[in-house]
Amino acid sequence: MNYSEIMARDGADPQTRILEAARAEFAAYGLAGARIDRIAKNAQASKERLYAYYSDKQQLFLEVLEVNLREFASDAVLTAHDVPAFAGALFDHAVLHGDHLRMIDWARLETDGTWLPALEVMLGYRDEQVRRIRLAQEAGRVDAAWDPVQLMTLIFGIASAWMHEPGAVVPRGNPVAPAVVAARRANVVHAVERLIAPSAIGPIN
Amino acid sequence: MNYSEIMARDGADPQTRILEAARAEFAAYGLAGARIDRIAKNAQASKERLYAYYSDKQQLFLEVLEVNLREFASDAVLTAHDVPAFAGALFDHAVLHGDHLRMIDWARLETDGTWLPALEVMLGYRDEQVRRIRLAQEAGRVDAAWDPVQLMTLIFGIASAWMHEPGAVVPRGNPVAPAVVAARRANVVHAVERLIAPSAIGPIN
DNA sequence: CATACAAAACGAACTAGTTCGTTCGGTATG
């Protein structure tokens, strides 16, 4: 029982219920695999209402994507120059809201770049984090040899490594043991600590 | 003009042409988005032949996936204890054969774990690389504090960070400049160098 | 070389099922 299902069940606007049901549906099946009838049914709403609020399937998908990205951007932020902690927060968010990562993957795979309004959210978020990495470099907590954009992307890749791993299938079937998750998190944080350690080896380029 | 298109065009078995057309189709559109008619057309073959060789859409998808994974497994291998070079090879393969990465992502998102034969290929590959990482640790070239499986996954995440980055859309539209790719590669290799440096900070757990 | 034959392949039509998006009658609520 996740947040979306709770929101979709009890007494909220039909529009909200539809959006929440669409979140679960699109995250699970993607744009091509999602079924409008299933969204309406799970939202306990009629298709007539769905199309009264959203023009078509793709627009609803983009709406869901943007909501997800906004939540993501407001959740995992770099604070107080603590870059390893930021990586840990990214990891936690990915574990807790795996749907957000899935939606990003769906969008990357299924769209031909026509999700600009949602992408803007993500780019703005990234630029802000990059800015803070730069501050951390000036404060001497991150090796100045790194290009901040490159480092940011690497941190993203590290934090989401376990979600993009080929064997990461059947997420609903068998949940990962908490102890295993904790070990992965520790390794992620530690990896970033090693990455940013000032003058560990030398300049990059 | 990639390898698949070349194979699919000139005089090869219809079965081979179909498989190669299916590779391009599934990598581009996934299982749900792929169109059987389009595969047959691009293979210059008939649907009757397609269903003579492959039982149904999903089986063809899994066939394509397995072929991709085998190529991947035979291409990017860890040799001579040189783990950073291995990361570079992974990155190169991801750049050159982006379709392989896309297929893995499609399979992870679109299947409910029923792609075991193909997954076995990947798990066997991973175990072999993990074994070699362990050897590199015994040789003192990789910090022994790392759990090899954890490290392997982190290296994967780092090497494919730029492909899984949210902004990595429209791959066919605007190709990335070679200089940019080279810079990313250098950063990937350097990141792994920092990761594995013996006793850089201390034990992990 | 010419004929006969079988397997492989093609092409086009067809079936059966799915799915998006629309429409419409009915109900409640303000």
Next chain:
DNA sequence: CATACCGAACGAACTAGTTCGTTTTGTATG
């Protein structure tokens, strides 16, 4: 009454998979 909503049905387009008659290709035989 008007608005919001539901449930059910509808239509049109699409799609996986099948069928079937025809054509090509390879091979064996006389």
